[in-house]
Amino acid sequence: MRWCSWTNDDLGGAGRLGALRERDGEEWLLDVASWAESREATAPADLVDLLEASEATQERVTDLVASANGDAPGWLRPASVRLLAPLRAPNSLRDFLAFRDHVENGARRRGTEVPEPWDRIPVYYKGNRRSISGDRDDVHWPSYTERLDYECEVAAVVGRGGRDWNEDAARAAIFGYLVMNDWSARDVQRDEMACWLGPAKAKDFNTSFGPVLVTADEWDPEADHPMTVTVDGEVWSRGTTAGRRWTFGQMLAHVSRDEDVYPTDVLGSGTFGGGCGLDLDRWLAPGQTVTLTVDGLGSLTNRVVRP
Numbered sequence: 001m002r003w004c005s006w007t008n009d010d011l012g013g014a015g016r017l018g019a020l021r022e023r024d025g026e027e028w029l030l031d032v033a034s035w036a037e038s039r040e041a042t043a044p045a046d047l048v049d050l051l052e053a054s055e056a057t058q059e060r061v062t063d064l065v066a067s068a069n070g071d072a073p074g075w076l077r078p079a080s081v082r083l084l085a086p087l088r089a090p091n092s093l094r095d096f097l098a099f100r101d102h103v104e105n106g107a108r109r110r111g112t113e114v115p116e117p118w119d120r121i122p123v124y125y126k127g128n129r130r131s132i133s134g135d136r137d138d139v140h141w142p143s144y145t146e147r148l149d150y151e152c153e154v155a156a157v158v159g160r161g162g163r164d165w166n167e168d169a170a171r172a173a174i175f176g177y178l179v180m181n182d183w184s185a186r187d188v189q190r191d192e193m194a195c196w197l198g199p200a201k202a203k204d205f206n207t208s209f210g211p212v213l214v215t216a217d218e219w220d221p222e223a224d225h226p227m228t229v230t231v232d233g234e235v236w237s238r239g240t241t242a243g244r245r246w247t248f249g250q251m252l253a254h255v256s257r258d259e260d261v262y263p264t265d266v267l268g269s270g271t272f273g274g275g276c277g278l279d280l281d282r283w284l285a286p287g288q289t290v291t292l293t294v295d296g297l298g299s300l301t302n303r304v305v306r307p
Contacts, residue, residue, distance in 0.1 A: 030076075
């Protein structure tokens with residue numbers, strides 16, 4: 001299933017639960033609440049409520065949406081609504097450093113080797129869970145940076161709580177996957193990490209999610225999915241999801257060790273080698289439009305603007 005959060009002018013910006021499905025050979029959006037009401041059923045108000053519901057409720061709502069036929073009430077043209085970030089305030093945001101080629105690029109820039117612990121520990125930083133943008137949202141260029149950068153990533157979204165999971169249990173707790181842009185102020189990141197802390201202000205101003213959340217039964221994160229970045233329509237980066245050292249199950253199992261994990265927790269993969277301007281020594285300018293595309297998950301587009 002391809003779940004989304006959406007709104008239109010009549011709703012005053014409030015997010016609603018939707019599902020993108022094929023209908024008559026085209027992609028349509030089903031307003032889940034309208035369809036549920038016509039069936040005298042109940043459904044979560046938004047995607048967060050769905051993720052925080054019981055597994056039984058998640059299965060019931062999934063079956064309800066799958067049962068909608070071509071004449072069901074609630075079908076909308078996707079172009080007639082605005083897709084929001086699937087999760088506008090996740091419970092937590094952790095971003096990993098899972099691609100070895102990206103780590104090797106960083107080591108070369110520093111004139112050193114890949115740190116030995118990197119092969120033992122899936123390391124991550126914690127981002128700002130409330131500074132989230134969605135597809136087609138403008139991203140404001142922070143006043144304190146001259147080196148704004150993108151990172152093309154995949155993120156896993158947790159659908160049930162727990163702790164002390166092994167890899168299999170952790171993988172089973174993942175509800176689905178989405179495209180993530182880990183925006184980065186590289187000059188600030190350099191200074192923060194030179195002090196042996198961070199990144200913080202270098203990352204916390206914005207993270208983009210979208211356009212949809214694809215459930216784990218429909219998208220295999222360990223398969224070889226092409227990843228592409230275009231800037232103003234020009235291809236800057238090409239890669240694949242297959243280059244990660246750590247699986248999402250391993251990363252989530254590591255997080256859960258002696259620590260509670262909650263629904264809507266987000267785990268970013270980090271970017272692939274060449275999946276950011278830093279690896280290319282190529283930098284964004286205000287007004288440019290950045291599109292990240294991951295095969296099977298869709299395209300996430302944002303324009304960077306100075307306030």
